[in-house]
Amino acid sequence: MSSKAMTAKRALGSTGLEIFPIALGCMGMSGMYGRSDDNESVATIHAALERGVMLLDTGDFYGSGLNELLIGRALGGRKHNALLSVKFGALRGPDGSWLGFDARPEAAKNFLAYTLRRLGVDHIDIYRPARLDPKVPIEETIGAIADMVKAGYVRFVGLSEVGPATIRRAQAVHPICDLQIEYSIVSRGPEKEIFPILGELGVGVTAYGVLLRGLLSGSKPTGPADMRAHLPRFVGENLARNQEVVGVLKRLSSEMSTTPTKLAIAWVLAKGRRILPVIGARTRAQLDEVFGALAVELSAADVARIEEALPASKVAGARYGELQMQHLDSEREASASRSP
Numbered sequence: 001m002s003s004k005a006m007t008a009k010r011a012l013g014s015t016g017l018e019i020f021p022i023a024l025g026c027m028g029m030s031g032m033y034g035r036s037d038d039n040e041s042v043a044t045i046h047a048a049l050e051r052g053v054m055l056l057d058t059g060d061f062y063g064s065g066l067n068e069l070l071i072g073r074a075l076g077g078r079k080h081n082a083l084l085s086v087k088f089g090a091l092r093g094p095d096g097s098w099l100g101f102d103a104r105p106e107a108a109k110n111f112l113a114y115t116l117r118r119l120g121v122d123h124i125d126i127y128r129p130a131r132l133d134p135k136v137p138i139e140e141t142i143g144a145i146a147d148m149v150k151a152g153y154v155r156f157v158g159l160s161e162v163g164p165a166t167i168r169r170a171q172a173v174h175p176i177c178d179l180q181i182e183y184s185i186v187s188r189g190p191e192k193e194i195f196p197i198l199g200e201l202g203v204g205v206t207a208y209g210v211l212l213r214g215l216l217s218g219s220k221p222t223g224p225a226d227m228r229a230h231l232p233r234f235v236g237e238n239l240a241r242n243q244e245v246v247g248v249l250k251r252l253s254s255e256m257s258t259t260p261t262k263l264a265i266a267w268v269l270a271k272g273r274r275i276l277p278v279i280g281a282r283t284r285a286q287l288d289e290v291f292g293a294l295a296v297e298l299s300a301a302d303v304a305r306i307e308e309a310l311p312a313s314k315v316a317g318a319r320y321g322e323l324q325m326q327h328l329d330s331e332r333e334a335s336a337s338r339s340p
Helices: 003-007 038-050 062-075 105-119 138-151 164-173 190-201 236-255 260-270 284-295 300-309 329-338
Strands: 023-025 055-059 083-088 090-092 098-101 124-129 154-160 176-182 204-208 275-279
Touching: 023 038, 038 062, 038 284, 055 062, 055 204, 055 275, 062 105, 083 105, 105 124, 105 138, 124 138, 124 176, 138 154, 138 164, 154 164, 164 176, 164 190, 176 190, 190 204, 236 260, 236 300, 260 275, 260 284, 260 300
Parallel strands: 023 055, 023 275, 055 083, 083 124, 124 154, 154 176, 176 204, 204 275
Antiparallel strands: 090 098
16 A cells, blocks of 8 residues: 555545544543653644644543543644544543443433533534443434434444444444444454444444554553553563564564554554554654654555464453453454354
8 A cells, every 4th residue: 555545534434524544542641551741642632633633532431531621621622623532431430440331321411511511612523332331222322322413412423342233233223433443463353243344334443452552562551550551461471472472563564664653553554444543642752653654555465464474363361351351342242253
């Protein structure tokens, strides 16, 4: 794929929106990966928007609302004309603990009211439940967001980490803009069953975890406050085994005259124009390297070579802890389909 094709705007599902090929994930700016600098975060958001980035991704539970306040400060009343993607539904305690998930219609509308206030805007561009609430039919949750679309508070409806059956049921209620799901060189689960459904229905993909939460770029947990310190891929024997993955990526990137970060992002960009990588740059220096990925040209042979050297089976450990994995409809459906 040529560098010109890599930098061309991409369609976001069937919305008619043509946007910059990389989105900025803001979660790490509010303590999820350890201490961060608000002033640098704001400067990074400004730099991203000035360089063409249009979509900013957040969740109302990131930093228990602090991430939305930070973005609201950076936007200053939407002066940069950014597109905002917001996840809702995760419940957190005062100590930062996870208390469950709530996607009832009344809860969705309540969460939205606070999100609009914190961000300082009158509508959200893409609003999505962060997970499937097992106690609430997806039709009820999507119906509530559809009500907010009609009322003008939301433009488009999105989904996150759900499987084929849930996607179809949601689409039957209201057109779905995109599915947000983890996708990287060594997290290719959606390719077999989920991506074909999205293509059939005209639903876009916003891919997070492209760098495996920094693992592929050589980043490690900074301390117990860093959520990665509690994820299976970053602890004990798994982390040691995954350093082999990092080593292979370093070798490949060196042979291709680039960096592991740029190569990992370029691989996702090369996998299809309906896929939009969401990259969590927290500093302007990190943002510079992200933009460098747009200049990395990968041929079909390059992509095949990378995938042969780094099969998805090579990564050690699950994406999340056992309890959180139970909330991933995308993983549950895939596991069921693999059962004899």
